[in-house]
Amino acid sequence: xxxxxxxxxxEFLEAFGLAGSRLSDIDASEGAAxxxxxxxxxxxxxxxxxxxxxxxxxxxxxxxLAGRSFLVTGSGRRLRDIIRDPGANLGVVRVExxxxxxxxxxxxxxLFTRLTSEFNSHLAVHYDQVRRSGTNxxxxxxAQPPYLTFLSHIPRYRDAEYLNRRLLRWQPELIVNLPEGxxxxxxxxxxxxxxxxxxxxxxxxxxxxxxxxxxxxxxSDLSVTRLPTGSNMPKLPPATSI
Numbered sequence: 001x002x003x004x005x006x007x008x009x010x011e012f013l014e015a016f017g018l019a020g021s022r023l024s025d026i027d028a029s030e031g032a033a034x035x036x037x038x039x040x041x042x043x044x045x046x047x048x049x050x051x052x053x054x055x056x057x058x059x060x061x062x063x064x065l066a067g068r069s070f071l072v073t074g075s076g077r078r079l080r081d082i083i084r085d086p087g088a089n090l091g092v093v094r095v096e097x098x099x100x101x102x103x104x105x106x107x108x109x110x111l112f113t114r115l116t117s118e119f120n121s122h123l124a125v126h127y128d129q130v131r132r133s134g135t136n137x138x139x140x141x142x143a144q145p146p147y148l149t150f151l152s153h154i155p156r157y158r159d160a161e162y163l164n165r166r167l168l169r170w171q172p173e174l175i176v177n178l179p180e181g182x183x184x185x186x187x188x189x190x191x192x193x194x195x196x197x198x199x200x201x202x203x204x205x206x207x208x209x210x211x212x213x214x215x216x217x218x219x220s221d222l223s224v225t226r227l228p229t230g231s232n233m234p235k236l237p238p239a240t241s242i
Contacts, residue, residue, distance in 0.1 A: 001221065004105035004135045006042045007050060009092075015224040016090060017083030019141060020223050022225070024080035028131045028143040033215070034079050035116035037072040038224060039126040040120055042137030046092035050105035056093070059120035059196075062127045063099035068200060069124065070095075072119060074112025079143075091115060113182050117191040125219060135221045152184075152212040162182040163210070166234060181216035182216075 016036055023029040046069065047053075070093040073079070077089040087107030093115070094103045104115070114121070122140050151157040157166070163179040170176055174181075183206030188195040197216050199217060202209045208218045 001135050004024050004042075006040075009044055009046060012038060012040070012224070013049070013082075013086040013090070016071065017086060018071075018225050020079030020082040023141070024078075024145045026145065028145040029079040029216075030144065030146075032076045032078055034075045034141070034143040035118055035122070036079065036082075036125070036142075036224070037116075037122040039065075039130060039138040039141050040069045044092075044095070045065070046105040048148075049072065049087065050092050050189055050216070052106045052108060052110070053106050055063065055107075056102055056115075057121065058095070058100060058102050059123055061098075061100045062095060062123065064131060065095045065127060065133055066097050066099050068095055069093060070123070071120070071144050074110070074117050075116050077112055084108060091168070115121045115141075118195075120191065120193070121196045122215070124196050124200045125203050125217075126163070128204070130217065131149075132204075133221065139220045139222075139224045140217065141219075142215060142217045143222070148210055149213070149215055152210055152214075158184065158186065158212050178206075178208060180206055182206060185209055185211050185216065187212040 019036060023034055028034065071093055072093055073082070074089055082089045087109040087113045091110070092105040094105065096102055107213060125140055126138050129135060139171060148185070151163065160181070163184060167182065183202040185195070185202050187200045188198060194213070199209065199211075203217070203219055204226050207220070208216055210216050
């Protein structure tokens with residue numbers, strides 16, 4: 001949960017930039033791999049930064065989220081570019097009454113034609129966590145860290161118990177950060193309804209899951225980066241005008 005006064009949109013643009021840069025630094029978002037989204041459970045007006053509007057159908061019906069918004073990466077965009085030009089790489093989705101449709105707000109600098117193809121998994125997990133916990137904030141990161149992704153290509157590591165036992169041997173402090181371990185989802189077609197359902201179920205138990213042969217998904221109801229927000233955030237180089 002985030003308490004009032006709520007962070008403004010600029011703070012989340014900065015957080016997305018920091019997260020995208022960090023994922024790029026550790027080679028977890030090669031090319032256009034990876035995507036980010038946050039659920040904002042309070043009223044925001046994105047039009048100063050994202051003035052263009054279009055109606056889009058949501059991948060699932062989320063009536064309880066009417067009037068609420070998501071900040072989401074666009075399909076095919078590089079996470080490392082967010083910090084330089086958030087308007088080119090991000091959009092804001094505002095859920096309309098009934099929860100079946102939404103308005104997508106974008107910038108004149110927008111360089112994508114649709115949101116990430118895995119927005120269905122993002123939306124399903126956000127919706128589930130909001131209904132289960134009542135949180136007004138939820139963040140999701142999908143990335144492709146090379147070592148974990150490589151391990152998931154090896155058949156014996158596609159067993160959650162086997163994987164976690166080995167990870168704890170190699171990195172024992174993992175038990176402090178992720179005492180429940182890392183969940184495992186078998187390979188399913190990216191963007192599919194089957195992957196969405198499996199991801200939703202796995203993130204009931206785990207905060208980080210490994211998509212076999214694909215990458216990881218992590219969720220948090222605290223922050224995008226675990227860094228402080230507002231005036232305590234690290235200063236960034238000037239971004240290109242949105």
